[in-house]
C-alpha cells in the first residue's frame with residue numbers, strides 16, 4: 157500500500173510527496189516486526205533504486221513467506237533525484253545533515269522531522285547510499301564505532317563484501333542513521349557502486365542480503381541464499397590515496413583487487429603537455445575497495461582507499 | 466599595506482587558485498577579517514574591499530597602532546565566485562564545513578588547512594558570513610556558545626544585536642567554531658544581503674569593525690558611535706512559519722518594530738492572485754529575519770521576531 161510520509165505544497169501548482177510502500181501479510185500485523193528500506197537521500201545516488209525494485213517484486217511474489225512489515229522508501233529526496241541534485245534543490249543543503257529535523261524549521265528540516273518520526277520505532281532500518289559520481293565503492297556497510305557492538309553482527313547478514321567500522325565524528329551526528337541509532341532504531345548504512353549509475357550485480361547482492369537479514373529477524377520464513385562473509389575492518393587499516401596534482405586520472409587497476417606494496421595503480425596525466433604529472437603507487441599490500449571513477453582531479457581529490465592486508 | 470598570498474593550489478586548466486590577504490601594521494597578530502567563503506557571498510566580498518580601502522587610508526594617515534597587525538582576506542573561494550557557484554566547483558563541498566582542515570586530505574580540507582594555519586593565531590577573528598536559508602537579517606554579531614565565547618567583546622562592535630547560538634553538530638567544521646576552539650575570540654557579522662550589494666549596511670558593518678579596532682587599541686581613529694547592543698539567545702527568537710506555499714509578498718522589513726497582530730507578509734496564489742494566507746506577528750517584536758525569495762514553500766519559517774515587552778515564548 158502506497159502511503160504518504162509527508163506531503164507539502166510547492167509554490168506553483170505542485171505537491172511534494174515523499175511516499176513509502178508498505179508490504180505486510182494479510183490480516184492483523186499487531187506485534188509484528190518492521191524493517192525499513194530507505195534510499196535516495198542524496199539525489200545523485202541511484203543504486204538503491206534497483207534494490208527497492210527487486211525487493212518489492214520478490215516479496216510481493218512470495219507474500220506467503222512474509223511474517224512482518226516491510227516499508228520501502230525509494231526516494232527521501234524526490235526533487236533531488238528528479239533534478240540530479242545531491243542536496244535539497246533550492247536550499248543547497250545536504251539532507252543527510254538535517255536529522256532528526258525540526259517541525260518548526262525550514263522546509264528541509266520539516267521534511268526530515270516527518271521522515272524521522274515515520275521510521276523511528278522500526279526494528280531495523282537499512283539506509284542505502286551509492287557513493288557519488290567520483291568514486292566507485294564495493295558493497296559495504298559503514299558503522300560508527302559507538303554502535304559497532306550491536307550493529308556489526310546484524311550487518312554480517314547483509315551479504316556485503318566489507319564492513320567498515322569508522323571513528324565517531326561530530327559532523328556525522330546529524331545523519332539519518334546516527335539519529336535513528338541514538339533513538340534506539342538500529343540502522344545500517346549500506347554504500348555501494350557509483351553515483352548516477354546502476355550496478356546490477358550489486359543491486360541483486362544487497363537485495364539477497366536484506367532478505368537474509370529479514371529471515372534472521374523472523375520477518376521472512378522463505379529460503380534464503382547463503383551470504384558471503386564480509387571483511388570487518390577499523391579505520392586504522394584503511395589507507396587513503398589523494399591526488400598529489402590536478403589533472404586527468406588514468407587507472408591501471410581493477411576495483412576490489414589485491415594490490416602489492418609499490419604496485420602501479422595509475423597516473424595523473426597532463427593532456428596539454430603529454431607529461432605524467434604524478435605516478436600513483438600502492439603504499440601497502442591490500443584490497444582496493446574505493447576507486448576513482450571520475451577522471452578529472454584537483455590536488456587532494458580522493459583516488460583510492462585500500463584496506464591493508 | 467602588504468599584499469600576501471595565503472594559499473595557492475595549481476589547477477590543470479584554470480589559473481592557480483589563490484587566497485589573497487592584506488596585512489596592515491606590524492607586530493602582534495591582533496585581528497583577522499575573513500570575507501566571502503562561498504561563491505555567492507558578494508556582499509561579504511564588497512564589505513572586505515571597502516574595509517581594505519578604509520584601512521589603507523587610515524594607514525596612510527598613521528592611524529594603525531604601533532605593534533599591532535590587522536589582516537583582511539576578502540575572498541577564500543575565488544574559483545566558485547568566478548563561475549557563479551556557491552560551493553567548490555567539482556565536488557560541491559563547502560569550505561566553511563572543513564575547518565580546521567587537513568593538509569593531506571580532500572581539496573577543500575587542504576584549502577581550509579592552508580588558510581587556518583595562517584589565521585589561527587590571531588587574538589580576534591571576524592567573519593562576514595551568510596546563512597544557508599535565503600533571507601534578510603538585521604545586522605548582528607553571531608556567536609556560538611562553545612565555552613570560549615566573549616559576549617562583552619561582541620558588544621564592542623556596536624551593532625544592534627548580539628545573538629548567542631548553541632552549535633549543532635554540523636557547525637563543528639566552521640571557521641568560527643574552530644577559531645574559538647583554538648582560542649581566537651571569534652565573531653560572525655551578518656548584514657541583510659548576500660548575493661547583491663547593499664552599500665548602506667556594508668558601511669554599518671565596516672564602521673562596526675573599525676569601532677572594535679579602536680576599542681581594542683589597534684587603530685587610533687574615533688569613528689561614529691554605535692549601538693548599545695542587546696544580547697539575545699537564539700531560542701528566544703519567535704519563529705513564524707507559513708502554512709501555505711505560493712508567491713511571498715513581504716509587508717515589513719528587517720529591523721521594523723511590529724505589534725501583535727500586525728501583518729508581516731502575505732502568501733498569494735501564484736495563478737489567481739488571491740491571498741492564500743496572511744502572516745501576522747504573534748507578539749510585539751522586532752523583525753530579526755525574514756524570507757527574501759519571491760516564492761515560498763509551505764511549512765517553512767518566513768520570519769523570526771525578537772519578542773518585546775512581557776511576552777513569554779511558549780515552548781514544548
Ligand SMILES: [Zn+2]
Pocket residue numbers: 197198201285286287
Ligand atoms: Zn549518500
